[in-house]
Amino acid sequence: MDWAYLFEISLTGIASGGLYALAALAFVMVYKATRVVNIAIGEMLMAGGYLFFSFAAMWALPLWLAIPAAVLACGLLGAVIERTMIRPLLGEPPISVFMVTVGLSSVLIGLVEMIWTADQRRLPEFMPTNPIMVGDAFLAPKVFWGAVIAAVFIAAVLLVFRYWRGGVALRATASDQAAAYSVGINVPRVFSLAWVASAMLAAISGIIVGSIGGISSSMGVFGLSVLVVVIVGGLDSVLGALVGGILIGLVEALAGAYLGGEYKLLATFVVLVVILMARPYGLFGTHEIERL
Amino acid sequence: METTLARGAHPTAPPLLQVDSVTLAFGGVKALSGVGFGVQPGSITAVIGPNGAGKTSLFNTISGFYRPTGGSIRFRGQDITRIPAPQRAKMGLGRSFQNIALFRGMTVLDNIKLGRHAHLKTNVFDALFYLGRARREEAELRRDIEERIIDFLEIDHIRHAPVSALSYGLQKRVEMARALAMQPEILMLDEPVAGMNREETEDMARFILDVRAEWGVTVLMVEHDMGMVMDLSDHVVVLNFGQVISQGVPAVVQADPEVNRAYLGSGNVDELRAKLRAAARIPTSAGAAA
Amino acid sequence: MRIGTLKESYVADAALFDSRTQHAWLAIAAVLLVLFPFIASDYWLYLACLVAINVASATGLNILTGYTGLVSLGQAAFMGLGAYTVAILQTRYGTPMLLNLLAGGVVAMLGGIIVGIPSLRVKGLYLAIATIAASFIAHFLFANFEITGGTAGLSLSPARVLGMDLDTSFRLYWLIVPVTVLMLLGAANLFRTRIGRAFIAIRDRDISAEVLGIALLRYKLLSFGLSSFYAGIAGGLWAYFFRVVTPESFPLSMSIFFLAAIIVGGMGSILGGILGAVFMTMVPELLKLLVDLLPGGASLAVFLSPVRLVIFGALIIGFLVFEPLGLAEMWRRMRRFFHLWPFRN
């Protein structure tokens, strides 16, 4: 057994799991408040990546301006999506809303191809390029810094949910919209907030992911891994997003290293199924209360 | 089986349903502990008790939705404790639900037909081709339901309506119809008249009496309407904190001081009104002090 | 009560098509289906076959998702199982076509039943995403085995029936459309019986269904099995139609396509499955025709192509926002409007 190799691989896996976790967090925000499974999460990332690309590469804004601008613009996009597509479906079955997000992903891809064409593009380099060495193990700097940023945001969100009553409002809305109205919660606001926050997180995540792998109109497939992560962690759990992200990152890395690339997805899905059989609501998801 | 037959000679018939020291726990919460009672064939037996006493849990245990952590349930002398729920339905345990559990995507008629599910024999091939058995069976079922159940419960005008558009009272009646379609030997009704006014309650009471009289079905019900429970039942079982605290004929139970304390309250409007007036006079500061 | 639906017996009341108007419409549809191949161009015939295959598969998914409430994103994988089974039997053993199709259905059904096993514990969207696993596992199997031809896949010779090669859309039409019609009838029949009712009950409230006498696991697996049997047959038809199967022929996006079809069409309605599959298959083509009509033609096409993606997505969204019950509901409303038109009795 080559322990150094194992260590290096695991380290990388954990760090890249951080990227999953951040995108998963964006997903969880929306689910937690609105019970919407946003299958277009990958495309939201893409939108964030392209907005950043426009601001930084096409309009040549400085980075400290381009990043917040992209994040805000993406937040605005989230607000528009919520207002035009999600809110009209308040009270419809979750599967309908799920399908709306399928339509959304098609719209977003089309828009990206219209505005920026279908070419693959590279984002400007903005992260430190000095390799990160942990002992003898090498960690790609972008992945490392991406993971650090992800960790900061997840910690922030965890704190917010712990100490801010808005977290309760979010969950209350998800639990029963009519009842939420009846206790004075501004349900439409909660919806907007959740989508805006989610879109902003997606933008950050998209900028990081895009700066590693480039951006293209098919970048949305990243969303698939994110779905696996949130299912493993539990659809409505912030902590689950973190743990699930790291777990899936690790599994992918180990499967890729020891079994080969074709086993990466297979391994993650096997892990997914095994975890679901043992815990049907993911590692930390809320159990549905079933009483006759 | 032999013991049942042997005891058949006794003046009281052997119970149709026998619950023996049944215990049920959810994590730390003990919903039932050592519950035991019998239901005589042809009787109307009521289970009453404060909210959270475990009545619905008891029903769920009898119909097989929950596995008891201890004790046994015997039906027609046979131990059914380990038999899965669908099988029990087939054996003749029919029931309705406290929080209406109609299938909202089906019409009233289909909901009722569904009750018969366990007694039908159509398999997938019959169903796909809809020949022979499937066709005959469906026609037969349809006639039976129309003539025996829908007419009986006076719901012919709504048979094709989707259940979601019905008012609460009618939904309760459809629930009862579905339970009857299960061809039960024992009909378990969980709060059949909750949410009904006096007039509708009277209608339901009449149905329950008629079901027993005309079909010979044994009734086991949970109900909080004391007027109805006391008037209709032959036997009343009182649960509190998952334990039977009293049982017997209505008059006995009604006289039990513990039942009165835990469950019944005053029951008298004038008394209640006086109490309310008294309550209303409590000074406002009491709230602030606590 | 509407005129034209007055029933004389319970049997008539339970019939699939209950009014004379409906019978007339049905007869017209049947005649059209028979005449169609003789008047349509190769292009429209091709689309008709493709639509029919998609209708069959969408109907299968509708049984599972629309009627039983188990959302699945594995339909394409089951189609793949059917298609590969047919391809292997056809290329290796040269067994007769109908047998191959049936085998394709059965293999897919077994796959479906295996995938369905977690459904007793895993519910709702958790289950939906777990079924994505089926897609990937199937893809892995297809891509990495000798018998499936690896990434290059398998090429089939045309199906032979009575000494005739089914190698044109015209000939395949006479295989694909009747099979699809049969499967549709089967599905419609299913929901007149206790099995269909049990599925709907499970969708509406599975735990109470259990207490009412429905063995949950059995029926959930049955639904998975039936649905993937449909997918398997559709996949088999697909294999005979395209005559090449590769691991990339049945991507996840195809599963999403079917889900979209039944949702746009109307879940829990046979008609909805049909309308949805027709709609989803035809809209991209119709949008292209529309672009062709615009002045500028080919050069405009380059620019307008992504616009089509946007319109396609917007249509899905629009439908759900304005008509969440789907095309079938719109159809019903229209029918109520003209309910006897034009056949008065």
Add this chain to the structure above:
Amino acid sequence: MTQEPTDNVLEVNNIEVIYNKVVQALRGLSLAVPRGHIVALLGSNGAGKSTTLKAVSGLLPLENGALEAGSITFNGQSTTAIAPQLLVRRGLSHVMEGRRVFEDLTIEENLIASTYALSGRESAAKPDFDLVYEYFPRLHERRKGLAGYLSGGEQQMLAIGRALIAQPELILLDEPSLGLSPKLTEDIFGIIARINAERGTSMLLVEQNATVALAVAHSGYIMENGKIVIDGSAERLANDPDVREFYLGMGGSGEAKSFKDIKHYKRRKRWLS
């Protein structure tokens, strides 16, 4: 606070409600709730009682219902243009039919969620959880537990408790006794009366148990088929022969009827003629 007995906190005039653009549930219904009073609204299943309350609190659109005609004023202001959550913040709380607690939240979190009703209130009152726990000690015991696992009665307490947090001027109560034991029904109604007496909170009370409803109410309305058919003081209603027969279950001579002797045919209600 100036309290004039003729001052109505809620007035509903001639409203019509249609569900799904087809089902008409209310046909020109009018009623008023005088400030500081408990007003009972009785009626058979499907009469439109819950619909009336939803129309007042603005929750109709969530169920595809629409207020097609008529007006509703709360404290003299028309409510039709006010978002439901803002109505709550102005002091109109609705305890919905079927309890509707947030099942995935603990009892305490249910109450916290309710504090949103206080935001934007000028009086900037602090949420008073102790008040709720004082009325309902049982809730205090289980405050860390998930609301979904409470028994029916406890959930009802929580629903009323949630409304109390909002420090409302008017509470709309939809069948608070549904599924509660006789004793608990009495207790809850005792508390309703106490809240009314101690805090001057007005209430519009929908209830099937006419006996207890008329015991606490100052006045009442009886509705059928989307319209009011009788109204008057609680005493007057309790003495109306039809009310006695159909709502209170008393025979012609005033004694309680037994359920065992119910006839298969029925006397027609006079208000239906």
Add this chain to the structure above:
Amino acid sequence: QGAEEIVVGGSIPMTGVFAFAGVGINAGIQDYVKIINDAGGIKGRKVKYVPEDTGYKVDVSVAAYKKITSQNKVNLYYGDSTGFSKTINPELERNGNILMAGASFASELNDPKKYPNQFLVGPDYTEMFSILLKHIAKEKPGAKVAFVYSDSEFGRDPIEKSEAEAKRLGLSVPIKIMTPAGSVDVSTEVIKLRRAAPDYTIFHGYILAPIPEFITQGKQQGMKSKWMGTFWTMDSSTVMKMGEAGDGFMGVMPYRYYYDTEKAPMLEKIRAMRPEYQSTAYMQGFLAAMLFLESAKRCLDGNKPLTGANLKAALNSLKDFDTGGLIGVPLTITGNSIPVGRVYKADMKAQKMLPASDWIKL
């Protein structure tokens, strides 16, 4: 009869993952057809080009084929993917009147027996590898060559045969890394690659991502490998997007680049028609059209009807055919492919791809 149009149909991926190429291909075919028509067509017959967008989906692509063929008497057809080429092949054989080429360079299609009415507009993927390996063997005999490829039909296509070819040329293949489709983060793979310490790394089955990340991380980890790619990666604008990482990136290219100044009259024509840069996909489409119409011309010259077999025979009759410099050497097409190519190398300062070898013929 003489005035009847010659029809070139096309399933072109103008949307979807392959749109970047489809747009160029479309323009290339269009331009060459225009050149011919402006010159009066072929023996007086005008050429009509009928494209249809496919979104790079096989079923849509087949629908496009059916639509175009049922509305036109098609002689030549451009297909968008390997899947399509394989799916449509029986139909082509049945139809018998069409010669087809396409965007696929799949080795499987390079088989005149199985695909008699099709050809590849360049070397197949295995041949591309062979050209690269030949170059490597000459530059550094006995070198270690790593293959990095995507888990797709496209990616896996040449790997097995090329490994054998490398052995034959005295090279070693210490590691083959397959990456799952759509993977973003490749750090684990880079670690694996670094440990194998190859002299050369050939990427295949990608357009751009994740190549730049591979190279960047590889360089950061001190790898000394040279980096190479195959046709679809090698468009100038694609390589230039790699930024710093792309400097020195090499790969096989069967055509000249738009801006090549070597003697190429056709390139000058193209530059005159389109003053801005045109991609290698454009060249591919342009050349496909050129070969299509050359075959048609030869058939008509020989008074043969335009059938698939005749067209293909005409194509195979090309001896030392001059492409106007699009390909640097005269063409002779014996089978289904054109096994010629040249290694180019990226020069980031000049923002150009510069030749790094002679034209290599297999």
